[in-house]
Amino acid sequence: MxxxxxxxxxxxxxxxxxxxxxxxxxxxxxxxxxxxxxxxxxxxxxxxxxxxxxxxxxxxxxxxxxxxxxxxxxxxxxxxxxxxxxxxxxxxxxxxxxxxxxxxxxxxxxxxxxxxxxxxxxxxxxxxxxxxxxxxxxxxxxxxxxxxxxxxxxxxxxxxxxxxxxxxxxxxxxxxxxxxxxxxxxxxxxxxxxxxxxxxxxxxxxxxxxxxxxxxxxxxxxxxxxxxxxxxxxxxxxxxDLALSTVSKVMSAESIALQVLVTVVDKPEPGLALIDAGSKTFSSDRTLDTIFAQAADGRDLSVVRVNEEHGYVRGAAVDALKIGERVLFTPAHVCTVVNLTDQIAVHAGDGAISATWRVDARGRTQ
Ligand SMILES: Cc1ncc(COP(=O)(O)O)c(C=O)c1O
Missing domain, CATH: 3.20.20.10 (Alanine racemase)
Structure with missing residues (x-):
């Protein structure tokens, strides 16, 4: 914990x-x-x-x-x-x-x-x-x-x-x-x-x-x-998640209640940043336009490819990112993201953490 x-x-x-x-x-x-x-x-x-x-x-x-x-x-x-x-x-x-x-x-x-x-x-x-x-x-x-x-x-x-x-x-x-x-x-x-x-x-x-x-x-x-x-x-x-907001448009971006906090770990070439979250965090589920996650603050930053522990971020705002910067991403499909984490930090939108919840039914596929 x-x-x-x-x-x-x-x-x-x-x-x-x-x-x-x-x-x-x-x-x-x-x-x-x-x-x-x-x-x-x-x-x-x-x-x-x-x-x-x-x-x-x-x-x-x-x-x-x-x-x-x-x-x-x-x-x-x-x-x-x-x-x-x-x-x-x-x-x-x-x-x-x-x-x-x-x-x-x-x-x-x-x-x-x-x-x-x-x-x-x-x-x-x-x-x-x-x-x-x-x-x-x-x-x-x-x-x-x-x-x-x-x-x-x-x-x-x-x-x-x-x-x-x-x-x-x-x-x-x-x-x-x-x-x-x-x-x-x-x-x-x-x-x-x-x-x-x-x-x-x-x-x-x-x-x-x-x-x-x-x-x-x-x-x-x-x-x-x-x-x-x-x-x-x-x-x-x-x-x-993105499936409900950008794809089927039944929820607004402002009502999405779960995000993933990640860190920019490298910028190997112009137009590309690497983050410390890949398929073991976001899963391999993506939107129809093949996006795994998008910046939650509206910046043009999309996770367009994943390996297990790396996410490849592209978009107009990529070159302004700094190594070590932390960014909140909205996943394409939220259900698989929850199933991949042991615990979730709960906050009220002001940065203070009010609880840490263990994911009770994580991995309960039997
Ligand atoms: C049998 C069944 N009921 C309800 C749902 C809920 O669907 P949603 O998460 O899109 O609301 C699902 C989703 O996979 C389902 O398989």
């Missing part, structure tokens, strides 16, 4: 959270949900932090979404009572953990993602000795998990109905492909998405819930989903 009192004292690279912006992001999304009566069930894969889960629940989130059992287990100290593990669980070795998790919650749901998956999940459910509540995945264009047609959804619903160990509780989708949908097309595409989901739900059981909604679509879904959609599950909105 760092003993740093101010941002100035921190070693680099360091991941920083602006608590004021984080709190604003959490409360803005919650207020938008509350205004429509649609529940917020945020995905914690972005922050992996119990203190942030506590803030989300205190603001009014009805439960949490997790990618893996390990994330769900790590979030229990937040006091959460309802968790949806949105992944295709198949391994009988996980039966004991699922049973224990369900005993510690009021409501544990897991994903059922195809007919082939339902067989494996049914065997897993039998090994837990419990009936598992399942949310059926519907593919809405990403091409990852989920039934590909209404017929396939009906066949899967029939299979679940015949199983003594699975109970269908609702439907979900992950519409990650909306990150690259042009903003002007988003409202119409979201209308089609909600229509597809609700039509399929209504044709199977109109009493079941529909839970779509990532950070790019949440606002548009809330605008039209009242009475039709029961929850949204955005994740990255808590911090924001």
């Amino acid at each position: 760092t003993n740093a009192q101010t941002v100035h004292d921190l070693a680099t690279p360091s991941v920083l959270i602006d608590h004021t912006r984080l709190s604003k992001n959490i409360h803005a999304m919650q207020a938008a949900c509350d205004a429509t009566g649609i529940e917020l069930r945020p995905h914690i894969k972005t922050h992996k932090l119990v203190p942030v889960a506590k803030m989300q629940l205190a603001a009014g989130a009805k439960g949490l979404t997790c990618a893996k059992l390990g994330e769900a287990e790590a979030m229990l100290p937040s006091g959460v009572r309802s968790i949806f593990v949105a992944h295709s669980l198949v391994d009988p070795r996980q039966a004991r953990r699922i049973a224990e998790l369900s005993e510690q919650l009021d409501d544990l749901r897991v994903a059922v993602t195809s007919e082939a998956h339902a067989d494996a999940l049914n065997a897993l459910a039998q090994a837990t000795g419990k009936t598992l509540s399942v949310m059926m995945a519907l593919d809405t264009g990403l091409g990852r998990e989920g039934t590909r047609s209404r017929d396939a959804a009906h066949r899967l619903a029939g299979k679940i109905a015949r199983s003594s160990s699975l109970e269908l509780r609702g439907f979900y989708t992950h519409e990650g492909h909306f990150y690259t949908t042009p903003a002007a097309d988003r409202p119409q595409k979201v209308r089609e998405l909600v229509e597809q989901l609700c039509t399929t739900r209504d044709s199977i059981d109109a009493g079941l819930v529909v839970w779509p909604g990532c950070s790019v679509t949440a606002e548009a879904i809330l605008a039209i989903g009242a009475g039709r959609v029961q929850a949204v599950r955005p994740g990255a909105y808590v911090f924001g």
Whole structure:
């Protein structure tokens, strides 16, 4: 753990959270949900932090979404009572953990993602000795998990109905492909998405819930989903990143709550600076125009290439940089950055560090 009192004292690279912006992001999304009566069930894969889960629940989130059992287990100290593990669980070795998790919650749901998956999940459910509540995945264009047609959804619903160990509780989708949908097309595409989901739900059981909604679509879904959609599950909105600000433009640069503090370590040639943060800090995720990170203060400085411990910075402001200078960068994709760091320094925007948070679910990929 760092003993740093101010941002100035921190070693680099360091991941920083602006608590004021984080709190604003959490409360803005919650207020938008509350205004429509649609529940917020945020995905914690972005922050992996119990203190942030506590803030989300205190603001009014009805439960949490997790990618893996390990994330769900790590979030229990937040006091959460309802968790949806949105992944295709198949391994009988996980039966004991699922049973224990369900005993510690009021409501544990897991994903059922195809007919082939339902067989494996049914065997897993039998090994837990419990009936598992399942949310059926519907593919809405990403091409990852989920039934590909209404017929396939009906066949899967029939299979679940015949199983003594699975109970269908609702439907979900992950519409990650909306990150690259042009903003002007988003409202119409979201209308089609909600229509597809609700039509399929209504044709199977109109009493079941529909839970779509990532950070790019949440606002548009809330605008039209009242009475039709029961929850949204955005994740990255808590911090924001270049994907949400410069690519899909649903967040302003001023609301981004997580940055990486780095040091300029060399200027090997005009137009190029090297920093002490590469793929082991920023990950290899980048924006469509292949940027790994951008200066948070608006200067034209972009990390355009990474090796493990080096970032290559180019842009109009590069030659004015000094060796030893410290610069705050906004990452292209925040979720992978959090998963690469043990701890995060929390500040209120004035340079004073108010807390150091260990990343509770770091590396919990099992
Ligand atoms: C199943 C599922 N739900 C919700 C989300 C949240 O998406 P976002 O971080 O874009 O809000 C993701 C992101 O990968 C996801 O895979």
